[in-house]
Amino acid sequence: MxxxxxxxxxxxxxxxxxxxxxxxxxxxxxxxxxxxxxxxxxxxxxxxxxxxxxxxxxxxxxxxxxxxxxxxxxxxxxxxxxxxxxxxxxxxxxxxxxxxxxxxxxxxxxxxxxxxxxSTNIILEHIEHEVPSHAMTHLLTLHGKDLEIIDIRIPDNALTVGKQIHELVLPSQTIISLIIRKDSKPVLPRPETTVQAGDQFMIVADASKETEIRDILTAAA
Incomplete structure (x- = not known):
């Protein structure tokens, strides 16, 4: 395309x-x-x-x-x-x-x-330090395909911290397309990439699976 x-x-x-x-x-x-x-x-x-x-x-x-x-x-x-x-x-x-x-x-x-x-949701991303509970931001809806581009931040206490990408059990057709890290260049995720606290995951996913994906990635240890 x-x-x-x-x-x-x-x-x-x-x-x-x-x-x-x-x-x-x-x-x-x-x-x-x-x-x-x-x-x-x-x-x-x-x-x-x-x-x-x-x-x-x-x-x-x-x-x-x-x-x-x-x-x-x-x-x-x-x-x-x-x-x-x-x-x-x-x-x-x-x-x-x-x-x-x-x-x-x-x-x-x-x-x-x-x-x-x-863009209201984009603005929320910039004030996330004032709203710690706001772990997920909608970036884009692809109507007709039922897909969303979402941004999920990994909390410090998440169970996923320290795991590798291939170990994450996410719904089918979920694509982690980019990882944004503080004070670092964006990371193109590979199966062996290790999840770090504070990572921002840019994800393309089925709109109906948003909550499930957020819960998997951000659940507390």
């Missing part, structure tokens, strides 16, 4: 890593040239410098052959425009937009955006 991601902030960066790890062809479009250069140095030529709302940039990105476009900039208007241009100019079959203001969700859907991501 070819995926175009608009916006190279934290969410866009994580999505890029997760999708690449799952074997998809992905191109990220980012306005900030320094940020784009940094991503390309780390991951190869996967970031295009430009405005994802502009037809010329989307043309250069090969958007006409994309299966999915995901707009996750910090600006609702930019995300809406990028999705509309992708859908109606380039005939992209599916678009997903990040929405910072929940009041805009209905407008996005009326204007043809297939799925929206309410």
């Amino acid at each position: 070819y995926v175009v991601v608009i916006g190279g902030g934290r969410l866009g960066y994580y999505l890029l890593k997760a999708l690449l790890n799952d074997g998809h062809e992905v191109l990220l479009i980012e306005k900030n040239s320094a940020l784009c250069d940094g991503i390309n140095k780390e991951m190869g030529s996967v970031c295009l410098h430009g405005d994802g709302c502009e037809t010329a940039v989307l043309t250069e990105a090969g958007t006409s052959r994309a299966d999915l476009l995901i707009a996750v900039t910090g600006d609702d208007e930019d995300n809406l425009v990028a999705c509309q241009v992708a859908k109606y100019k380039f005939n992209v079959p599916r678009t997903i937009a990040r929405v910072r203001n929940p009041k805009n969700e209905s407008v996005f859907k009326k204007l043809g955006v297939d799925s929206t991501v309410n």
